[in-house]
Amino acid sequence: MGTDVLAGLASRSFQPRVYGVGAWTDNLHFAYDLVALLKPRLLVELGTDRGESYFCFCQSVVENRIGTRCFAVDNWRGDLHAGGYDETTFEQVSAYNRQNYANFSTLLRSAFDAALAQFADGAIDLLHLDGLHTEEAVRHDLERWLPKLRAGGFLLMHDVLVRNRGFGVWKVWADLIQRGRAFTFQIGPGLGVWQKGEGSLPPMLESLFTAPNESGDLLIEYYRRKAARLQQEITQQWQDGSIRQTAFAxxxxxxxxxxxxxxxxxxxxxxxxxxxxxxxxxxxxxxxxxxxxxxxxxxxxxxxxxxxxxxxxxxxxxxxxxxxxxxxxxxxxxxxxxxxxxxxxxxxxxxxxxxxxxxxxxxxxxxxxxxxxxxxxxxxxxxxxxx
Ligand SMILES: C[S@@+](CC[C@H](N)C(=O)[O-])C[C@H]1O[C@@H](n2cnc3c(N)ncnc32)[C@H](O)[C@@H]1O
The missing domain is CATH 2.60.40 (Immunoglobulin-like)
Structure with a gap:
């Protein structure tokens, strides 16, 4: 497969519209490709904050013309690890969602547990878990929400590499990867990709799930380069003052x-x-x-x-x-x-x-x-x- 695996990636021409406003900057290109490849019918994110990951999913839905229904669940008040924030966040996120993605994307301002009833068991194709990062909270959220993921569906877990500040995602992730096929992106705070049970895989994911192999190495290097370039862009924006025009500002x-x-x-x-x-x-x-x-x-x-x-x-x-x-x-x-x-x-x-x-x-x-x-x-x- 070799370099072929890179040729068809949707993210080759991807320019994120919302970035630098969370800890997700290093993983955006992969997330964009994942949505393009999996074409999920139902995507749910738990923990959206300013929407760095969520609006990347949404951008992929639009630009790759996928008929995904997207839901973002958050109380939009912040937490111990994300820090507290004021109403500005929800006002800006909801205005941005309304202006750009209203026809397929819904923001559910709610506690995660309270939103469970909105989704049938086995209904979700792609679930992103990114709430409070203590071990206890992550175990709780995972236990409640995994039944909502369909067999063969995919789970993303963010911050699987972070071991300070009381983060415990890495412990839950270490247990979870014993129970299904998985791949851990060692980029930035770490992103875990896990499949529930068996199911067919696009070649890109097959390469990552069976890494190390030539295609897997190329992919990892590709995403590493894309992440580094985006971070460089942010540094440049600070240097030339154009950071003022970004969502970050x-x-x-x-x-x-x-x-x-x-x-x-x-x-x-x-x-x-x-x-x-x-x-x-x-x-x-x-x-x-x-x-x-x-x-x-x-x-x-x-x-x-x-x-x-x-x-x-x-x-x-x-x-x-x-x-x-x-x-x-x-x-x-x-x-x-x-x-x-x-x-x-x-x-x-x-x-x-x-x-x-x-x-x-x-x-x-x-x-x-x-x-x-x-x-x-x-x-x-x-x-x-x-x-
Ligand atoms: C790590 S941030 C999400 C980051 C986001 N995915 C991004 O791309 O920047 C975690 C978010 O989860 C929310 N949160 C944490 N626990 C929650 C809960 N039990 N119910 C609702 N929201 C929660 C917080 O308000 C916070 O906005």
Missing amino acids: QQTIVQVFHTHDGAHREEDSVFARIGHESWKEISISLPARSGAAPLRIDFVSAFTTIDIASIVVGSSAGEHYRADGGREFGAIRVEGDGKREPHDKSFRLKITGLDPQLYLPILNIPETVEQPVVTLRLRISSVTPND
Whole structure:
């Protein structure tokens, strides 16, 4: 089969319309091909968030002219691993779905369990499981939803390689691959592809399921190259500023690093995501003993201006820190890709790149406080506001 296996891939000319807004960027080309090859009649995704994976499935349905019925199930509130987010996400996802895919795609805003009744046993041809990533949650979702998948149907599980931050998908995946044919993409956070029982396979999947073999190696290399190119494109968009025009630019991630030893690690951070242009208040819960080293607040925000009216750290024991004006604002240190600009009321921060950081002073939070909460009142603007 050799290079033939690449020749017919639909993704050779695929340009994703929604990307860089989740952890799915590295797997989009494969997902696009999978839909084109399997031509599922019914596709269901559990865990959609901003729609990086889901809208890729939908794009494939349209561009490859497949009559798939698609459903996205999510409460659109976020979770422990995805972080919390505000209503902006659902508003944007539903508007995008309405404008582009309304005739075959339905968003079910619901808990996964509550949506079970909408699907008959054995009805789903392609199921994507991408909800909360603790082992317990994944086992629960899988147990409830596998009966909905038809014999011979396919399951996708995302993040099967991630072993930190309390992720347990990899454990569930390790058990599942004992019970059916499967392939694990070792790209990015890892994508598992599993078939329920037996059934015919398109040659592309046959090659992957029986890898290592020449065709399988070519495919893996092909998807690796496509993923790398897309990531390069995103880097380029940050460098030339065109990131502002992408779906990515419509929201901002606020990430708080709470290490007590001064080292900043992703696994010792919590985050939330908010929409732009109006004043918002977000509260992010921190673990005990936060604040012993300076809290660091990062913004992932595409060249915006951020006005911060206040930053408060409090708990059930009271208020431990408040910055809402001159002297306290002056004690906040800006590092990385951010620049403080003069403003009479707010702490105005201009984002100049990918990694702006604010360092708060060391806080004196009693060790007995179990859950400090940092609350920011802020407004994020794509252009610098006049006030
Ligand atoms: C990892 S994100 C999904 C990522 C998405 N597939 C993408 O391409 O970016 C997980 C999502 O699942 C949702 N979620 C988690 N558990 C849920 C549950 N039990 N019911 C409904 N939604 C849930 C969260 O709100 C979150 O948006």
